[in-house]
Amino acid sequence: SQQGEEDPQALSIQEGENATMNCSYKTSINNLQWYRQNSGRGLVHLILIRSNEREKHSGRLRVTLDTSKKSSSLLITASRAADTASYFCATVTTTQGGSEKLVFGKGTKLTVNP
């Protein structure tokens, strides 16, 4: 079962524009992570935001987290053609047994046109 759901499913923008992707989830989380996947490759971790954090920056990436709305957004500023990839949010939750699990959403496919 998917915990995180990204929106939109696909996004096409021009180079230099900003790209915003959203992730909504259903249950309380420990933290939320964003990953990137280039076509035909494995996922690469981009950024992690803890449940007690509201905003985090890393280079051209800005992530926000609103636990009251159970949502997160990933903003990529001044996009480049090389940012073309699929982006996944992943939520970390604690199971009934006390262990933690990471659940991925279905992803947003971003295309940045030169």
Added chain:
Amino acid sequence: NAGVTQTPKFRVLKTGQSMTLLCAQDMNHEYMYWYRQDPGMGLRLIHYSVGEGTTAKGEVPDGYNVSRLKKQNFLLGLESAAPSQTSVYFCASRTGSGSQYEQYFGPGTRLTVT
């Protein structure tokens, strides 16, 4: 430092055949994971391991078995392949016992079952 490697990269099986996918990591990570990725489905956890000699079921374990005889290796077995197991398989690993640590992914194995 090769990170996470997967063998093979591609494989075509006939229904009923068996095979083993090998994942190796050279980062001394405790945790290792096997996921499958299907179009429009995101990543789904098949099995995981929290240390050498231990394995546990994930979200979609049926039809798969795993073994973690050595810390650096995590094997995924298909005893009797079915067309429904056509997918891209990713291995991942991470360090530590805390959920804040990112997962490192291999490049994937594309499996087709005819």
